[in-house]
Amino acid sequence: MDNYQIADTFSLLSKLMDIHGENSFKVKSYAAAAFAIEKLPMQLSELAPEKRAAIKGIGDTINKRVTELLNTGQLTQLTEIIAQTPPGVLEMLSIKGIGPKKIAIIWKELAIETLGELLYACYENRLTRYKGFGEKTQKNIQESIEFYFGTLGSYLYQQIETFAHALQSVLSKAFPLQTFAITGQFRRQLPVIEQLEWVTTTPVNDLLSFFATHQYQVISQTNNFTALKGTENVTLHFYHCTPAIFGNQLFETTGSPAFLTAWKQLIGDYQLYANTGIESNLFKTAGISFIPPQQREDGDIIMEAKKQIALPTLIVPKDIKGVIHSHSNWSDGSNTIETMAESAIAQGYQYLVLSDHSKSAFYAQGLPVEKILAQHDAINHLNQQWPNGTFKIFKSIESDILSDGQLDYDEAILATFDLVIASIHSNLKMNQEKAMQRLLTAIENPYTSILGHLTGRLLLSRAGYPVDHQKIIDACAANQVVIELNAHPRRLDIDWQWIKKAIDKEVLISINPDAHSIEGYQDCKYGVLVAQKAGVTSENNLSSFDLHQMEAFISLQQKKRPYNSQ
Numbered sequence: 001m002d003n004y005q006i007a008d009t010f011s012l013l014s015k016l017m018d019i020h021g022e023n024s025f026k027v028k029s030y031a032a033a034a035f036a037i038e039k040l041p042m043q044l045s046e047l048a049p050e051k052r053a054a055i056k057g058i059g060d061t062i063n064k065r066v067t068e069l070l071n072t073g074q075l076t077q078l079t080e081i082i083a084q085t086p087p088g089v090l091e092m093l094s095i096k097g098i099g100p101k102k103i104a105i106i107w108k109e110l111a112i113e114t115l116g117e118l119l120y121a122c123y124e125n126r127l128t129r130y131k132g133f134g135e136k137t138q139k140n141i142q143e144s145i146e147f148y149f150g151t152l153g154s155y156l157y158q159q160i161e162t163f164a165h166a167l168q169s170v171l172s173k174a175f176p177l178q179t180f181a182i183t184g185q186f187r188r189q190l191p192v193i194e195q196l197e198w199v200t201t202t203p204v205n206d207l208l209s210f211f212a213t214h215q216y217q218v219i220s221q222t223n224n225f226t227a228l229k230g231t232e233n234v235t236l237h238f239y240h241c242t243p244a245i246f247g248n249q250l251f252e253t254t255g256s257p258a259f260l261t262a263w264k265q266l267i268g269d270y271q272l273y274a275n276t277g278i279e280s281n282l283f284k285t286a287g288i289s290f291i292p293p294q295q296r297e298d299g300d301i302i303m304e305a306k307k308q309i310a311l312p313t314l315i316v317p318k319d320i321k322g323v324i325h326s327h328s329n330w331s332d333g334s335n336t337i338e339t340m341a342e343s344a345i346a347q348g349y350q351y352l353v354l355s356d357h358s359k360s361a362f363y364a365q366g367l368p369v370e371k372i373l374a375q376h377d378a379i380n381h382l383n384q385q386w387p388n389g390t391f392k393i394f395k396s397i398e399s400d401i402l403s404d405g406q407l408d409y410d411e412a413i414l415a416t417f418d419l420v421i422a423s424i425h426s427n428l429k430m431n432q433e434k435a436m437q438r439l440l441t442a443i444e445n446p447y448t449s450i451l452g453h454l455t456g457r458l459l460l461s462r463a464g465y466p467v468d469h470q471k472i473i474d475a476c477a478a479n480q481v482v483i484e485l486n487a488h489p490r491r492l493d494i495d496w497q498w499i500k501k502a503i504d505k506e507v508l509i510s511i512n513p514d515a516h517s518i519e520g521y522q523d524c525k526y527g528v529l530v531a532q533k534a535g536v537t538s539e540n541n542l543s544s545f546d547l548h549q550m551e552a553f554i555s556l557q558q559k560k561r562p563y564n565s566q
Ligand SMILES: [Zn+2]
Pocket: 398, 423, 425, 452, 453
């Protein structure tokens, strides 16, 4: 083991001890030893033990550790402290801009244990409430984590979208006589993208020389396939083909493996069809309705396409008529209620469902009862500005689902809200039995109108607690509870794969931005993109209700309540 490795070990030990709040004198002595060892002109391994102890910055205690390291290659003390540290907290040490002191606050005070949760806390503006975390620090942390995630090679759809479109336009300009069509995961609008793929008529060598001048590395290459990676660390795949089979190639690279297998079984071998320069011809030849690319995931959709003249019209972003699930600066949002309402109006929305955090969400400045009443006065006052049903702010709350499944206020307060969104934010580490008990209790609560972010997952960073989706859907159907499709690109929770089951049970979903600022409204789009994968139409989605329909929905929900404030 060389000096650098020894120094790194002590440096890590000192940082971890600092995070765990150990004696600062000891913390400093390990940091100083790391510093001294790194600068030594000779290797410690070549010195006799007594000579090592005499070196400034080492001494007897540290020398014992050095001996252990040299003899065994390990340090028991470090192994032990690593075992007491969540892996995500350990990972935080690789993020620029946060040292041990800040990590300790993030872990111990904000109860954040993974980088994904930390990134999400930045989006929710939660760091700035703690000592030493200004807006600038929060921004730096956010950017460093985004960069770090980028180095891992998988991206959220939203993160890679701009790059995908930019590259498409660069390629089209560079090869004006050739065709490029995006395909694969991106064309299917998956929430997480591992590689960007194109079908192209460009010859392999022409494409290779183009990318060579842009410092891309070739990962693999055959007669009709090229895989490359550039400095932005996105894997690119190109399928080369002639114009005559372009449609066929596009079809084959778009569908998931399960979809293509099912197609072969139900329709036949797509490679046998002639005249597939245009993809839609493949469907015509097969005699079935066109299946939009984002729905080509499994055989069910092929069965539907075989039965129907045309598949139902999918929801599009402009079908979202109101902003449901939003946070103002009364809790952890950045904007005033008035600004949020004005921005919603300017973007053509007919209503805003304001749902700040409830009182137990202390980390997010959840509203105590007095503040709820004051907020309702403020909303009443604002609502007078928009006569004749042109726009309305609805009174809502994102109520924490407490550990026993109860909501966060008593009935008299719950009854003052137009709508209650119930979500789990605390004690996320639980088994399925516990999660189900909490969720089902909340769903059965007559004041719950919408179940917020069902599993608590954060894509690429937190799996979320385990749930029995079908049981949740059945309970929501029985209790007239709407299931949120949280549209934040890192959540997209309920997962799209379960939405069809909800619709089959006539459960409404609601594409909600969970906006913490007016910019957050734009996330609705990402909810719509995954909803399309599940075949959602505007009739299946609560936030597509116009103001009039929303009011009717609210009065229907209020009939569930044993106690009414009105
Ligand atoms: Zn929430």
